[in-house]
Amino acid sequence: MGKSHFFVTGDPMIYGADVSIVLAMIAIVFSLTYFKKWGYLWREWITTVDHKKIGIMYLLSSLIMLFRGGVDAILMRLQLAIPNNHFLPSEHYNEIFTTHGTIMILFMAMPFMFALFNMVVPLQLGARDVAFPMLNALSFWLFFIGAMLFNISFVIGGSADAGWLSYPPLSENAFSPGPGQNFWIWGIQLSGIGSLATGINFIVTILKMRTPSMRLRDMPLFSWSVLSSSIAILGVFPILTVTLAMLTIDRLLGGHFFTMDAGGNPMMYVNLIWMWGHPEVYIVVLPAFGVYSEVVATFSRKRIFGYGSMVFSMIAISVVSYYTWAHHFFTMGAGADVNIVFAICTMIIAIPTGVKIFNWLFTMFRGRIRVTQPMLWFYAFVPTFLVGGATGVMLAAAPADYQYHNSYFLIAHFHQVLIGGVVFGYLAGMYYWFPKIFGFKLNDRLGKWGFWLWQIGFYVCFMPQYALGFMGMTRRIYTYNQSAGWDMGWAPLNMISTVGAFLMGLGFVFQAWQIIYSLKHGERDVTGDAWDGRTLEWSIPSPPPIYNFAVLPTVKGLDAWWYQKEEMKKEGYKPEPVKYEPIHMPKNTGIPFIMSIFWFIAGFGFTFEWMWMGIIGLIGVVATLFARSFQYDTDYYISVEEIERTEKALRNYTSVQRSAN
């Protein structure tokens, strides 16, 4: 592909993408203008600081990114399906595996996780919003702008092609000149700052914004998982920021941190990036564990088994995950003593994880189980994660890792834990909390089609890859010859794996269809308590009013809403008289969006090494920070009359819907 010009040229697929991007943009601009929605878009979405709307925007972006990352995956599998294939040029293949990994972790898993944080945590805590609503909006827009910057690289300037973690010296100027690698750096750098801010925001929210009667030990497990994940974010995202800054200094200003000459040390980059990279996978999996805890308790109609040990094991995971990073480079040769310590720490993590699995199973034991969509994904998670964890312990054995390292065995392992643990968990969370945020359930039938296609596709795709790893197929391989393909048996397994990838893609199509179909036909939730839930988010209407809780709820222990419902069922239950008070809320602000636009300008400028443009962008960032610090009119009160009006309307709507059903 040509990279000498501003636009990427020479590949028919890229031209197709160009055309569809232009058409989609024309369609969006036209329909926004035609339906006069620009003002609506600005007032209701772009300037919003409401955690529920920010959550919805995160969810939508992450599903779009799942689509893009999925297309990358399918292109890769097509290339590998048969020996000596030239479906993709080799350079394009390198770009695709790079963007697939980066997008799936940083622009799919992270925003999906933040979507769940935003949609659920304040509601579970009985809070009106997060601790820093404006910062929350800024986090979203930084992520979004980072993702866009990264994604335009495939039509403008060319994508990065040095792997998802871009090890130097390959990612240095000497071997990867041009804007592609810079797109990777700046896209991740900007969204990483947003992630760090979200981590801080949710730690403070959980510690400070709980309804006054909720002690930490009464807090639902999902919120605990968010706390442990956020602490890990706080610990490791600064390392990512600094490491990327060092790589930027190397590339942009001629530094020598990681170069091969002038005293640079590329292995230091590997060391630093995995200090972030390994805890990162625990950051994304911990909230999934939180989701399972909520889902299993609700659909077994039982209090979660071993609440204390659940909390303890989550905190243990987030602590021990700091001490495992070297297992990504056992083969670097740091010596037996280093490898032993990190191998043992890695294996230790399996213990708290195992505790959690047993706790979920014991919660289900003698529960009255309802098999719903979230529960299906939990069922799928248990065996998948179990096998993934077992292969993980195999990889953790440092001497054996010299055999598995960078083979397809590793590829199969981490897809098994990341899809089986993280994606299944987030999907369970999406199905579980969808009625809370949107007011309707997602269609069951289409969901089951999606579920089974995902499951079958997953095993068909990844089980053969374990075998391929043992047969000697290494990751990032572009193509293989006839003798490896037929005599050594790579080709049939690769072909099967490709079929599996298509099945998963089909599963995703069913899910997209399911969401669109359910917009109109989904079962409406009029009670606010779609699943007979246990925690506070189910005590308010769905979708919740802007202020969430008209009156701050009282919590008398774990599963507050469940026990309140028990109270309410009793003879002679009299609801306490409600006394509304004015509610203090943050005002919408355009600053996060405008600041992120300036970040985009800065990132784009530095990507193309147009210093003037980068500096203009940075000046804009400082100017918006300055403007914000002199904004005094940032909050308002919702009057008691308005709360009464809103609550009455919500109740009327509910009763009308009930009689209509």
Add this chain to the structure above:
Amino acid sequence: MSNHHDTGSIKAYIIGFILSIVLTIIPLVLVLEHLLSKSALVVSILVAAVLQFVIQLFFFMHIRDGEGPRYNVMALILGLVFVVTIVAGAMWIMSFNSQVQ
């Protein structure tokens, strides 16, 4: 929080800023001018880094502020764990490099 004179005033910020710059320049000069042997160099860079850390906490991070100092202490301990892990871990893992080169 202007009522906390010791940590919130412009004077404190300027002093902190100057001290930070001085503590950055010292190791830079030591490295550029090859003034010390390798182990002495590493120790002095670490000492400068620790002092810088303390200055950040007292002059910019308002470690003495707030009614509930419990969170401050907890966060400080957590931060120390992070920093020690990163610095000591990286030095230990990368120590093989001296044998290789």
